[in-house]
Amino acid sequence: MRGAVMHAPGDVRTEQRDDPKIIHPTDAVIRLAATCVCGSDLWPYRGIEPVTRPTPMGHEYAGVVEETGSGVTSVKPGDFVIGSFMASDGTCEICQAGYQSRCAHVEPVGPNGAQAEYLRVPLADGTLVATHGQPDPDLIPGLLAASDVLGTGWFGAVAAEVRPGKTVAVVGDGAVGLLAVLAARELGAGRIIAMSRHEPRQKLALEFGATDIVTERGDEGVARIKEMTGGYGAHSVIEAVGTQESMMQAIRSARPGGHVGYVGVAHGVQLPGEELFFAEVHLLGGPAPVRRFLPDLISRIENRSIDPGKVFDLTLPLDQAAEGYRAMDERRAVKALLQP
Numbered sequence: 001m002r003g004a005v006m007h008a009p010g011d012v013r014t015e016q017r018d019d020p021k022i023i024h025p026t027d028a029v030i031r032l033a034a035t036c037v038c039g040s041d042l043w044p045y046r047g048i049e050p051v052t053r054p055t056p057m058g059h060e061y062a063g064v065v066e067e068t069g070s071g072v073t074s075v076k077p078g079d080f081v082i083g084s085f086m087a088s089d090g091t092c093e094i095c096q097a098g099y100q101s102r103c104a105h106v107e108p109v110g111p112n113g114a115q116a117e118y119l120r121v122p123l124a125d126g127t128l129v130a131t132h133g134q135p136d137p138d139l140i141p142g143l144l145a146a147s148d149v150l151g152t153g154w155f156g157a158v159a160a161e162v163r164p165g166k167t168v169a170v171v172g173d174g175a176v177g178l179l180a181v182l183a184a185r186e187l188g189a190g191r192i193i194a195m196s197r198h199e200p201r202q203k204l205a206l207e208f209g210a211t212d213i214v215t216e217r218g219d220e221g222v223a224r225i226k227e228m229t230g231g232y233g234a235h236s237v238i239e240a241v242g243t244q245e246s247m248m249q250a251i252r253s254a255r256p257g258g259h260v261g262y263v264g265v266a267h268g269v270q271l272p273g274e275e276l277f278f279a280e281v282h283l284l285g286g287p288a289p290v291r292r293f294l295p296d297l298i299s300r301i302e303n304r305s306i307d308p309g310k311v312f313d314l315t316l317p318l319d320q321a322a323e324g325y326r327a328m329d330e331r332r333a334v335k336a337l338l339q340p
């Protein structure tokens, strides 16, 4: 099969890879209908995470079950399925509590390389969720978004305790931040402040339900949020970047007693204990337990009440994966969809 492989920072090639096979009885192999490049794929692409050997890329997937192991009972060949970037058994106490991304038997899907024609998904029963019949082709981008960016933005909003009528600030205007705006709207937020300085992204944020745009960042951004909330700060803040600056911006934008949901993968973030102590805010974050939200998200996409597929502003054949990375790295694209 064909698949995208990163050889070094800045060097992604679509090349011949071995066809995935069932290794464990709990595995499934799926034929991808669509896959995509993630903002987190840019960390190694930019050399911020090391690339020590040729690495199959991609952890977002939607497609049709091709084959299942002998122990798989919840999905069958021919089913259209979506799963999270973290495979989970669905049965341990952590999964049962809704934190499937930290399952006691968790297995990241990424090392199997979802930017490809086929993908082996471990722990298929706990991981994959089938759609209600074959989806219309125009729904596939949205379903693919549910695999990570929508599920992650949604978790950010849930972790930030977004509630009807509350004021929500979103730090970060990548795909996750934009879809966190959409999640906040769906969860009934009264006011949604998107922090973005890029015009096309501001436009999408407004389409997804943002009521206000703040272009300032850092301390100036915090001051703007305070000004807009009677000096209090937002009830809920979603952090979707993962840098020191964005994390502090998020914590400082929340009011005492408020909630911060942080879903940007932290890179070099260090929290000052004394400031945190006196901030008196709730913090919850981590790799999103996307699996918790998938059945609900799939239904919302199927009944067309949400269209998260709009985050894909570039569609390329899988063979041009390298251009997808380049376009996202240069911020010419929010998110690139790859067609196997």
Ligand SMILES: [Zn+2]
Binding pocket: 088, 089, 090, 091, 092, 093, 094, 095, 096, 100, 102, 103, 104, 105, 106
């Ligand atoms: Zn588990």
